[in-house]
Amino acid sequence: MTADTSVTVDGDRFRDRFDAFNEIGATEAGGVNRPALSDANKQARDRLVEWFREAGLDVRVDAMGNIFGRREGRDPDAATVLFGSHVDSQYNGGRYDGVVGVLGALEVVEALNDAGVETDRPIEIVAWSNEEGVRFQPDMLGSGVYAAEFDLEYAYGREDDEGRTFGEELERIGYRGDAPCEPGDLHCYFELHVEQGPFLEREGVPVAAVEGVYGFAWLNVTFEGQANHAGPTPMTMRRDAFVGAADVTKAVRELTATEGTDLVGTVGSVDVWPNAINVIPERVEFTVDLRSYDNATVAAAVERVRNEVAWAAEREGLDHEVEEIMRIDADPFDEGCIETVVEAAEDAGCEYTRLVSGAGHDANYLNTVTPTSMIFVPSVDGVSHRESEFTEWDDVVAGTEVLLRAVRKRAEG
Numbered sequence: 001m002t003a004d005t006s007v008t009v010d011g012d013r014f015r016d017r018f019d020a021f022n023e024i025g026a027t028e029a030g031g032v033n034r035p036a037l038s039d040a041n042k043q044a045r046d047r048l049v050e051w052f053r054e055a056g057l058d059v060r061v062d063a064m065g066n067i068f069g070r071r072e073g074r075d076p077d078a079a080t081v082l083f084g085s086h087v088d089s090q091y092n093g094g095r096y097d098g099v100v101g102v103l104g105a106l107e108v109v110e111a112l113n114d115a116g117v118e119t120d121r122p123i124e125i126v127a128w129s130n131e132e133g134v135r136f137q138p139d140m141l142g143s144g145v146y147a148a149e150f151d152l153e154y155a156y157g158r159e160d161d162e163g164r165t166f167g168e169e170l171e172r173i174g175y176r177g178d179a180p181c182e183p184g185d186l187h188c189y190f191e192l193h194v195e196q197g198p199f200l201e202r203e204g205v206p207v208a209a210v211e212g213v214y215g216f217a218w219l220n221v222t223f224e225g226q227a228n229h230a231g232p233t234p235m236t237m238r239r240d241a242f243v244g245a246a247d248v249t250k251a252v253r254e255l256t257a258t259e260g261t262d263l264v265g266t267v268g269s270v271d272v273w274p275n276a277i278n279v280i281p282e283r284v285e286f287t288v289d290l291r292s293y294d295n296a297t298v299a300a301a302v303e304r305v306r307n308e309v310a311w312a313a314e315r316e317g318l319d320h321e322v323e324e325i326m327r328i329d330a331d332p333f334d335e336g337c338i339e340t341v342v343e344a345a346e347d348a349g350c351e352y353t354r355l356v357s358g359a360g361h362d363a364n365y366l367n368t369v370t371p372t373s374m375i376f377v378p379s380v381d382g383v384s385h386r387e388s389e390f391t392e393w394d395d396v397v398a399g400t401e402v403l404l405r406a407v408r409k410r411a412e413g
């Protein structure tokens with residue numbers, strides 16, 4: 001398909017919509033707080049459904065609360081081109097993570113509507129539920145059920161810190177939809193997303209065709225020691241659960257900071273009980289996030305962390321438990337879809353590069369059910385999962401122009 005510059009995104013319309021949307025759950029520090037299935041997430045969902053309908057899309061919500069907007073093509077029997085991302089956020093998250101991909105997809109539909117373009121294939125845009133996995137682990141739960149990685153019963157039973165289940169909360173916000181959570185006849189999937197790393201900015205390039213996503217494992221580790229008075233208890237009599245957690249944290253850093261490996265590791269969430277200044281910690285529960293583009297590297301790291309937990313427990317006389325919350329394989333995206341993104345960038349006259357994503361995305365799971373690729377735009381200072389997350393609007397528009405062309409290449413003939 002030759003470059004047709006008559007169909008183009010409206011960057012101002014898109015930015016107005018983006019700013020209005022991010023007023024929902026806005027935080028003082030300029031970020032957003034819209035965790036999955038929260039009241040703010042419901043408000044965001046309601047706004048999306050309203051905008052999807054205004055754009056003439058046929059809206060459906062599936063059993064996991066994934067929201068789809070469908071635009072028919074000339075050939076009703078043709079497989080669907082699906083594209084989108086997520087709108088749930090970290091507790092103190094950024095305005096761009098996920099939202100750029102969902103509102104960018106809507107902007108693509110608006111651009112096609114403005115130009116009166118009818119595609120051959122039907123196209124669908126989507127907002128996946130619970131991509132972040134901060135309130136309900138694991139992450140990418142909505143796309144994971146859709147791709148049959150998890151069953152509905154498991155997903156509905158996932159609990160947040162207050163013991164509320166995913167199923168109850170989905171019901172409470174009115175997004176436990178009737179549509180089955182499973183793929184229809186899909187042609188391919190694209191996802192526009194901010195890079196969430198420093199590479200594109202360092203290269204001075206506005207767009208990347210994403211070749212694949214790191215695999216990763218999430219562990220939940222619990223140490224049980226013994227609470228006691230911080231004063232009179234001799235050091236030789238202590239069973240301090242936090243010392244165990246500190247040892248494992250140090251080991252994760254040593255394990256990942258070794259030269260020549262792409263392995264990264266994070267101890268991100270720590271719960272200490274009783275968490276009092278003058279009481280020896282009795283119980284510490286913490287998470288370990290391990291990632292690499294090589295599955296064997298992740299597997300070896302999980303094994304080593306399990307050993308480090310056992311050794312730390314031994315040294316400090318602690319009981320211990322390691323639960324593997326999730327494991328997802330690294331997977332190269334579909335070469336054909338990567339090529340489509342590259343051609344789309346060339347058609348848009350946009351400088352581009354290729355890279356692999358260290359962040360997980362719904363595209364990980366979509367890639368197991370249909371040919372998939374992603375489009376990245378730069379994150380200023382490589383920052384994400386922080387309220388100061390920022391991407392230059394020209395770069396957002398450049399990425400959306402590439403998404404528009406990639407979708408058209410696949411949906412028109």
Ligand code: HGY
Pocket residue numbers: 131132133139140358359360361
């Ligand atoms: O963890 C991730 O990479 C994604 O934000 N869920």
Ligand code: MN
Pocket residue numbers: 086097098131193361
């Ligand atoms: Mn994201």
Ligand code: MN
Pocket residue numbers: 097132385
């Ligand atoms: Mn994220």
